[in-house]
Amino acid sequence: xxxxxxxxxxxxxxxxxxxxxxxxxxxxxxxxxxxxxxxxxxxxxxxxxxxxxxxxxxxxxxxxxxxxxxxxxxxxxxxxxxxxxxxxxxxxxxxxxxxxxxxxxxxxxxxxxxxxxxxxxxxxxxxxxxxxxxxxxxxxxxxxxxxxxxxxxxxxxxxxxxxxxxxxxxxxxxxxxxxxxxxxxxxxxxxxxxxxxxxxxxxxxxxxxxxxxxxxxxxxxxxxxxxxxxxxxxxxxxxxxxxxxxxxxxxxxxxxxxxxxxxxxxxxxxxxxxxxxxxxxxxxxxxxxxxxxxxxxxxxxxxxxxxxxxxxxxxxxxxxxxxxxxxxxxxxxxxxxxxxxxxxxxxxxxxxxxxxxxxxxxxxxxxxxxxxxxxxxx
Amino acid sequence: xxxxxxxxxxxxxxxxxxxxxxxxxxxxxxxxxxxxxxxxxxxxxxxxxxxxxxxxxxxxxxxxxxxxxxxxxxxxxxxxxxxxxxxxxxxxxxxxxxxxxxxxxxxxxxxxxxxxxxxxxxxxxxxxxxxxxxxxxxxxxxxxxxxxxxxxxxxxxxxxxxxxxxxxxxxxxxxxxxxxxxxxxxxxxxxxxxxxxxxxxxxxxxxxxxxxxxxxxxxxxxxxxxxxxxxxxxxxxxxxxxxxxxxxxxxxxxxxxxxxxxxxxxxxxxxxxxxxxxxxxxxxxxxxxxxxxxxxxxxxxxxxxxxxxx
Ligand SMILES: Nc1ncnc2c1ncn2[C@@H]1O[C@H](COP(=O)(O)OP(=O)(O)OP(=O)(O)O)[C@@H](O)[C@H]1O
Ligand SMILES: [Mg+2]
Numbered sequence: 091x092x093x094x095x096x097x098x099x100x101x102x103x104x105x106x107x108x109x110x111x112x113x114x115x116x117x118x119x120x121x122x123x124x125x126x127x128x129x130x131x132x133x134x135x136x137x138x139x140x141x142x143x144x145x146x147x148x149x150x151x152x153x154x155x156x157x158x159x160x161x162x163x164x165x166x167x168x169x170x171x172x173x174x175x176x177x178x179x180x181x182x183x184x185x186x187x188x189x190x191x192x193x194x195x196x197x198x199x200x201x202x203x204x205x206x207x208x209x210x211x212x213x214x215x216x217x218x219x220x221x222x223x224x225x226x227x228x229x230x231x232x233x234x235x236x237x238x239x240x241x242x243x244x245x246x247x248x249x250x251x252x253x254x255x256x257x258x259x260x261x262x263x264x265x266x267x268x269x270x271x272x273x274x275x276x277x278x279x280x281x282x283x284x285x286x287x288x289x290x291x292x293x294x295x296x297x298x299x300x301x302x303x304x305x306x307x308x309x310x311x312x313x314x315x316x317x318x319x320x321x322x323x324x325x326x327x328x329x330x331x332x333x334x335x336x337x338x339x340x341x342x343x344x345x346x347x348x349x350x351x352x353x354x355x356x357x358x359x360x361x362x363x364x365x366x367x368x369x370x371x372x373x374x375x376x377x378x379x380x381x382x383x384x385x386x387x388x389x390x391x392x393x394x395x396x397x398x399x400x401x402x403x404x405x406x407x408x409x410x411x412x413x414x415x416x417x418x419x420x421x422x423x424x425x426x427x428x429x430x431x432x433x434x435x436x437x438x439x440x441x442x443x444x445x446x447x448x449x450x451x452x453x454x455x456x457x458x459x460x461x462x463x464x465x466x467x468x
Numbered sequence: 469x470x471x472x473x474x475x476x477x478x479x480x481x482x483x484x485x486x487x488x489x490x491x492x493x494x495x496x497x498x499x500x501x502x503x504x505x506x507x508x509x510x511x512x513x514x515x516x517x518x519x520x521x522x523x524x525x526x527x528x529x530x531x532x533x534x535x536x537x538x539x540x541x542x543x544x545x546x547x548x549x550x551x552x553x554x555x556x557x558x559x560x561x562x563x564x565x566x567x568x569x570x571x572x573x574x575x576x577x578x579x580x581x582x583x584x585x586x587x588x589x590x591x592x593x594x595x596x597x598x599x600x601x602x603x604x605x606x607x608x609x610x611x612x613x614x615x616x617x618x619x620x621x622x623x624x625x626x627x628x629x630x631x632x633x634x635x636x637x638x639x640x641x642x643x644x645x646x647x648x649x650x651x652x653x654x655x656x657x658x659x660x661x662x663x664x665x666x667x668x669x670x671x672x673x674x675x676x677x678x679x680x681x682x683x684x685x686x687x688x689x690x691x692x693x694x695x696x697x698x699x700x701x702x703x704x705x706x707x708x709x710x711x712x713x714x715x716x717x718x719x720x721x722x723x724x725x726x727x728x729x730x731x732x733x734x735x736x737x738x739x740x741x742x743x744x745x746x747x748x749x750x751x752x753x754x755x756x757x758x759x760x761x762x763x764x765x766x767x768x769x770x771x772x773x774x775x776x777x778x
Binding site: 092094095097098101102105106109110301302303305306307308309310311312313465466467468 | 523543575
């Protein structure tokens with residue numbers, strides 16, 4: 091390894107990125123766009139979910155349940171309905187996303203048994219919104235349950251803790267749904283880094299082939315390793331800048347609490363960037379057109395990361411075979427790590443399992459990448 | 469010449485692309501200080517042989533020695549001593565002239581002070597000094613080729629491999645280009661170039677005529693001309709196209725080549741065929757046609773040797 095050649099490669103690549111509108115857009119604009127699209131899409135816009143109410147009883151207690159939905163701020167009553175067909179009508183006409191149905195015997199059953207069902211119907215067209223609205227609804231009901239339980243226990247002279255009708259811990263539910271963005275935003279950071287990292291490096295070798303500069307480059311004494319490392323150094327720097335931007339935005343823009351330490355975050359993020367950039371580089375070595383390489387990079391990062399990393403769809407709710415597949419999805423490790431570092435303040439030792447997964451992945455990718463590029467035309 | 473003066477040598481060089489035999493057991497020996505020309509029709513294998521010599525493509529069989537280095541065993545070692553300029557412009561169009569030179573200088577680890585001095589000297593000779601800050605992509609075709617040469621020479625290579633370096637370059641730039649090549653030869657650099665221009669072929673110390681992956685003839689330009697079978701006649705007349713129609717296929721006519729306003733006719737025996745042709749033309753009502761024996765140009769020889777009637 092010759093340091094002068096390495097730096098010459100890195101310097102040349104930096105100049106090219108700087109002068110290439112496509113690379114610049116991916117490096118600088120894409121993170122911002124994705125953050126706005128994914129971040130706002132899932133978290134901030136969901137307030138005042140339009141709710142239709144069909145209160146069949148209209149008693150003091152049923153009205154209390156309705157009121158708790160409204161006062162939560164997550165729901166706004168868009169319509170009050172007086173028959174079952176009205177619900178279908180409202181949902182079909184997009185007049186509401188959720189409908190709340192309180193049965194006619196609500197307070198009677200509550201008084202008799204201490205538990206009474208209410209029905210909530212959701213428009214599941216937008217899965218994300220529905221999931222979040224469902225979470226809100228569970229939170230509201232759980233909170234109401236707690237109040238009702240207090241009241242029921244008091245009238246029956248029993249301690250609240252012995253009342254069996256609340257089988258969920260209201261605070262946990264409440265907290266999780268309230269902070270759904272805390273859960274989602276770290277995942278969004280992983281999605282953005284995976285996408286940007288692999289997209290950028292997928293262009294690097296294919297650009298030399300496409301523009302006809304490879305033949306002359308490989309006729310010089312530069313080694314394959316120098317080409318690889320020299321090219322990846324500037325992208326690694328960009329990856330860290332983008333990561334910094336996303337992580338700072340997560341905390342100061344989206345208000346996700348950060349309870350861990352910066353060192354842990356930097357080490358794990360560096361590891362993740364190595365993996366995604368290595369994948370982009372591997373694609374770039376094999377595909378000799380920039381467009382083809384960037385499309386493959388898109389498919390190989392976006393799809394697994396959005397679907398199988400646990401970023402929106404919880405892994406433990408997936409069918410077993412799919413759950414097995416998620417172990418080869420590198421982003422799942424990073425999503426887990428980010429959530430733990432942000433929300434639980436985990437350190438490196440707490441994170442040994444996902445860290446091991448990510449490290450093994452990084453080693454395999456580095457091993458493959460070091461072997462991938464040959465200085466030959468055929 | 470002694471063996472140690474052979475700077476480029478190939479033995480049984482062979483390359484196949486699937487069923488296509490692009491290079492068939494080619495043996496070449498090129499001496500120090502030569503400007504050796506490779507000529508041949510499109511697809512003859514000029515680029516293929518250049519790529520194998522420069523170490524960017526592996527042969528299927530055969531040996532290559534460049535400046536004493538076995539390219540098959542030590543391609544990277546050979547790359548330190550040679551420079552290769554591909555047929556397609558291979559520099560970075562989004563880098564400036566100076567940045568391209570810097571990059572290639574660094575890849576060959578040229579000492580810093582030497583790089584600056586040498587790059588100024590080369591840019592001066594190429595007439596590119598005023599364009600140092602211009603993006604390579606914004607240079608004219610001729611300037612691009614000269615920049616390619618400057619980058620190729622920044623590390624003072626012993627061997628220069630140039631694949632059609634002057635194709636599409638205007639005559640003035642071509643003259644500059646050749647002036648640089650002649651100077652290089654003085655310093656002992658060995659140059660192998662391919663060209664589609666016959667006037668350039670004439671300037672080479674020796675030529676190899678490549679066809680279908682084989683070296684058909686290899687000699688000095690004068691020697692190759694002597695190898696032409698038959699004699700060459702030049703007919704100067706109005707309407708050379710019509711003349712070609714008439715002359716083609718006549719007994720004793722081996723080939724006909726249109727050269728501007730004149731027709732080159734290759735015949736087996738000039739003393740016998742000149743009167744015959746004169747009678748033939750008179751029979752077609754063409755009088756006053758001037759038929760003379762002519763000194764063959766390289767183009768005539770190639771057409772004759774490759775058996776084509778153009
Ligand atoms: N990578 C390749 N794959 C398949 N066939 C190839 C490849 N490179 C060259 N060939 C074929 O090998 C033959 C020789 O090609 P080459 O490029 O060496 O010719 P050339 O003499 O340089 O022609 P030109 O004057 O057009 O540049 C041609 O028939 C060409 O189609
Ligand atoms: Mg060619």
